[in-house]
Amino acid sequence: MVLSLVVALPVFAEDIGVTSVKTESAREQAKQEMERTREQAKTEAENIREKAKTEIERVREQAKTNLEYTREKLKDSRGEIKKEIASKRVNQTLKVYTEAADRLDKIVVRIEARIAKIKAAGGDTTAIQTSLDLGKTKLAEARAGIAAFAAVDVSSATSTSTAQTLFNTVKTAAAKAKEALKTAHASLVKTITLIQGAEKIVKENEDNDDDKNASTTNNN
Numbered sequence: 001m002v003l004s005l006v007v008a009l010p011v012f013a014e015d016i017g018v019t020s021v022k023t024e025s026a027r028e029q030a031k032q033e034m035e036r037t038r039e040q041a042k043t044e045a046e047n048i049r050e051k052a053k054t055e056i057e058r059v060r061e062q063a064k065t066n067l068e069y070t071r072e073k074l075k076d077s078r079g080e081i082k083k084e085i086a087s088k089r090v091n092q093t094l095k096v097y098t099e100a101a102d103r104l105d106k107i108v109v110r111i112e113a114r115i116a117k118i119k120a121a122g123g124d125t126t127a128i129q130t131s132l133d134l135g136k137t138k139l140a141e142a143r144a145g146i147a148a149f150a151a152v153d154v155s156s157a158t159s160t161s162t163a164q165t166l167f168n169t170v171k172t173a174a175a176k177a178k179e180a181l182k183t184a185h186a187s188l189v190k191t192i193t194l195i196q197g198a199e200k201i202v203k204e205n206e207d208n209d210d211d212k213n214a215s216t217t218n219n220n
Contacts, residue, residue, distance in 0.1 A: 086154040086167040093174050097146050100181050104139050107188050108132070114195050123202040128194045135187030138180045145177025 111132055115125050149170040154163055 083155050083163045086163055086170075090149065090152070090154055090167070090170050093170075094146065094150050097142070097174070097177055097181065101139060101142055101146065104135075104142075104181070104184055104188060107192075108136060108139070111188065111191055111195065114199070118195065118198050118202055121202045121206070123198045125198065128191055128198060131187055131191040131194055135184045135191060138184035138187060142177045142180035142184060145173050145180060149173035149177070 115128055115132070118125050118128070152166050152170050152173075154166045154170065
């Protein structure tokens with residue numbers, strides 16, 4: 001029995017060594033397989049991303065092409081600007097700008113009345129008048145611009161291109177009128193501020209005169 005054990009031990013040890021080598025080899029193979037799988041998955045993921053990116057770009061380009069095509073079709077079928085639409089826009093702009101100019105004209109009349117009172121009270125109206133004159137000049141420019149685009153009859157255009165040209169003329173004149181109205185309004189607002197300052201000074205002077213007169217009367 002002892003002899004059997006002596007003979008069996010080396011064999012058992014050899015079996016253990018073989019098993020250990022096989023286990024290590026299996027581990028290495030499994031590790032290599034995992035690395036290969038990871039690399040394969042990484043490669044596949046990159047391919048999917050590239051394909052998705054390419055598809056997105058293709059869809060974008062297709063959408064852009066479709067949009068351009070649709071725009072061209074609209075231009076061919078209806079024209080970029082219809083005459084009736086252009087005419088409505090012109091009339092609406094004319095109405096708005098004319099009403100704005102009318103309101104500023106009324107403000108000018110009220111300002112001139114207040115300036116007259118300040119002058120009558122002996123107040124200084126030099127700066128006030130300068131500001132008002134600028135406002136009136138810009139208001140006159142606005143009126144001229146309004147008259148310029150009011151004279152354009154877009155509905156009389158004989159083609160889409162002619163309507164476009166006329167509408168562009170109106171837009172240019174309207175832009176100048178709008179800017180002139182803004183400047184006129186700003187000048188009139190400044191004028192009113194100057195008037196308020198001048199009226200305050202006039203009132204203070206009148207109050208001082210009243211105090212002096214009252215003091216003189218009491219002394220007498």
